[in-house]
Amino acid sequence: MNRKLRRAAAIAAAVLLSLPGAALAHGFAGDRFFPATILTDDPFVADEMSLPTFTRTPAALEGSRAYDLDIDIAKRLTPDLGFTAGYGWKSVRPPGGPSVTGFGPLRTGLQYQLFVDAPHEAIALANLGATWAHTGRVSALAAPDFTTLTPGFDFGKGFGDLPRELPWLRPFAVTGNLSIDFPTKTESAGVPNPNNFNYGFAIEYSLPYLQCCVKDIGLPAPFNQLIPLVEFSFSTPFNRLTPGVTTTGTIQPGVIWSGTYFQIGAEAILPATRASGHGIGGLIQLHFYLDDIFPTTIGRPISEWR
Amino acid sequence: MRAVLFLVLAAGLAIGGVSTVRAHAFLDHASPAVGSAVPAAPAAVTISFTQNLEPAFSGVAVTDAAGQRVDLGNAQIVPGHPDQLQVGLRPLPAGIYTVTWHVVSVDTHPTQGTFTFDVGGR
Numbered sequence: 424m425n426r427k428l429r430r431a432a433a434i435a436a437a438v439l440l441s442l443p444g445a446a447l448a449h450g451f452a453g454d455r456f457f458p459a460t461i462l463t464d465d466p467f468v469a470d471e472m473s474l475p476t477f478t479r480t481p482a483a484l485e486g487s488r489a490y491d492l493d494i495d496i497a498k499r500l501t502p503d504l505g506f507t508a509g510y511g512w513k514s515v516r517p518p519g520g521p522s523v524t525g526f527g528p529l530r531t532g533l534q535y536q537l538f539v540d541a542p543h544e545a546i547a548l549a550n551l552g553a554t555w556a557h558t559g560r561v562s563a564l565a566a567p568d569f570t571t572l573t574p575g576f577d578f579g580k581g582f583g584d585l586p587r588e589l590p591w592l593r594p595f596a597v598t599g600n601l602s603i604d605f606p607t608k609t610e611s612a613g614v615p616n617p618n619n620f621n622y623g624f625a626i627e628y629s630l631p632y633l634q635c636c637v638k639d640i641g642l643p644a645p646f647n648q649l650i651p652l653v654e655f656s657f658s659t660p661f662n663r664l665t666p667g668v669t670t671t672g673t674i675q676p677g678v679i680w681s682g683t684y685f686q687i688g689a690e691a692i693l694p695a696t697r698a699s700g701h702g703i704g705g706l707i708q709l710h711f712y713l714d715d716i717f718p719t720t721i722g723r724p725i726s727e728w729r
Numbered sequence: 730m731r732a733v734l735f736l737v738l739a740a741g742l743a744i745g746g747v748s749t750v751r752a753h754a755f756l757d758h759a760s761p762a763v764g765s766a767v768p769a770a771p772a773a774v775t776i777s778f779t780q781n782l783e784p785a786f787s788g789v790a791v792t793d794a795a796g797q798r799v800d801l802g803n804a805q806i807v808p809g810h811p812d813q814l815q816v817g818l819r820p821l822p823a824g825i826y827t828v829t830w831h832v833v834s835v836d837t838h839p840t841q842g843t844f845t846f847d848v849g850g851r
Contacts, residue, residue, distance in 0.1 A: 449753065454842045456755075541841075587825075587845065590764065635756040636844050638764030683752045683779065715752035718836040 449714055453541030454636050455581035456629070457598060458679045461688050461708050462654040463625040464600045465497070466548045466579040468505030468536050470713040470722045472496045476511075478706040481673075481694045486518035488704075491527070497534075498713075499724035507532040507552075513564055525560030528567055534577075544581030544596070550574070552602070568611050573621070575602025581629075583636060594633040599624035604658075615663035623656035623672075631681065650679045657695065671699045675706075685711045754780035754812075754834035761846040770821035770848050774800070774828055781811040786833035789816045791826055799826065811835075823849030 450457035450467045459465050461476065478491040493511035500506055509530040515523045532552040539546050552573035559566025579598040600623050606616035630649045634642060657672030677690025692704035714722035759776045761767045774791055784806045791800040801817035814830065826848065831841040 449838075451840065631755070635763060635842055639758060639762040712752070715838070718752070718838065 452544045452546040455544035460625045464577045466546045466577040469497045473710045476708040481700040481704040482702040483700045490514045501726040503536040505534040523563045527559040529555045529558035546579045548577045569608030572605045573602050594629045596627045617660035617663040619658045621658045625654040627652040753838040754778040763844040766847040773817045775815040778812045780834040783833045789830040
């Protein structure tokens with residue numbers, strides 16, 4: 424076999440290996456590229472890393488404010504099976520008191536890509552998340568002393584398949600999450616640990632999609648790579664209820680700039696319910712595409728490592 | 730803390746290594762432009778991408794409103810421009826045409842896309 428043939432065969436093998444289920448990582452469904460949203464779990468397995476996410480939360484009901492520094496990583500084990508892990512450092516500043524600092528709980532997840540429907544820009548994923556007991560500072564920062572298992576369903580839908588007569592709506596996309604928390608301990612220090620129903624979604628308007636697939640309106644860089652979005656996230660306890668414990672959630676308008684090897688996201692954080700605090704918070708995230716940075720090594724699924 | 734240091738190091742390597750690697754090929758611009766109306770029929774469609782392409786796994790087709798191919802079937806990488814894909818066109822009457830492309834960048838990342846252009850400038 425000559426060199427050209429060997430190269431062609433190697434490329435063909437790599438392409439074919441990446442095609443099953445069209446699970447290409449990096450959030451593709453047909454023409455649609457889904458960025459990694461900050462609040463809403465991504466509906467695709469990926470080789471990506473957030474380093475860091477810096478968050479200033481809105482003030483809590485009693486007036487304290489938290490500053491979080493988080494790291495998250497997603498890794499494909501096979502083209503359709505992925506693993507996630509996240510860990511964060513937190514500083515809580517109560518009004519008039521000294522700051523309390525420490526780590527929050529370790530979060531992990533196992534994900535399976537259910538389908539990728541290219542013509543309809545639809546994508547879905549099943550996941551099982553776990554928040555682990557005693558992996559954060561329990562007494563001072565209220566990190567859990569119990570493990571919580573959270574099965575969930577994540578989905579995404581681009582609207583590029585709308586009729587051509589609606590060109591300005593075609594760059595829209597929605598991603599969303601549905602999950603339930605199952606704490607492995609029914610109460611901690613005399614306080615019940617309820618099951619929670621978690622739900623959230625993100626509405627995105629992709630200027631890259633507008634430029635590539637609808638109408639080139641001549642946007643210059645960096646505007647041609649911006650994805651304005653609004654994210655919503657809520658959590659509602661539905662058993663073992665404690666008086667005053669009710670639905671919490673945030674609404675987060677912001678923007679993501681998606682480059683070749685990384686993206687940068689920034690969002691404001693607005694409490695969506697009275698129990699969610701008051702005031703305005705914010706966050707900024709630097710997120711790397713490992714599959715693009717290391718396309719032949721750690722950016723590939725582990726099952727394809729040689 | 731060791732895990733944090735490892736991740737910081739990995740990020741540093743990632744940032745330091747970006748100039749020598751490739752990534753997904755996205756459409757940068759096209760002629761005729763995406764979604765444009767052109768007064769006269771173009772002789773070819775040329776698409777420029779953000780990365781260099783693998784010729785054997787990259788292609789483009791142009792169809793009319795009835796779904797019939799109107800390209801010459803000669804899609805190729807533009808000589809001297811490894812990031813450009815071009816296909817010749819038959820003489821086109823007025824109408825809306827759909828360009829469907831699929832490419833593989835030189836590091837084997839596949840991407841695809843679709844856009845239209847309008848001949849006759851309606």
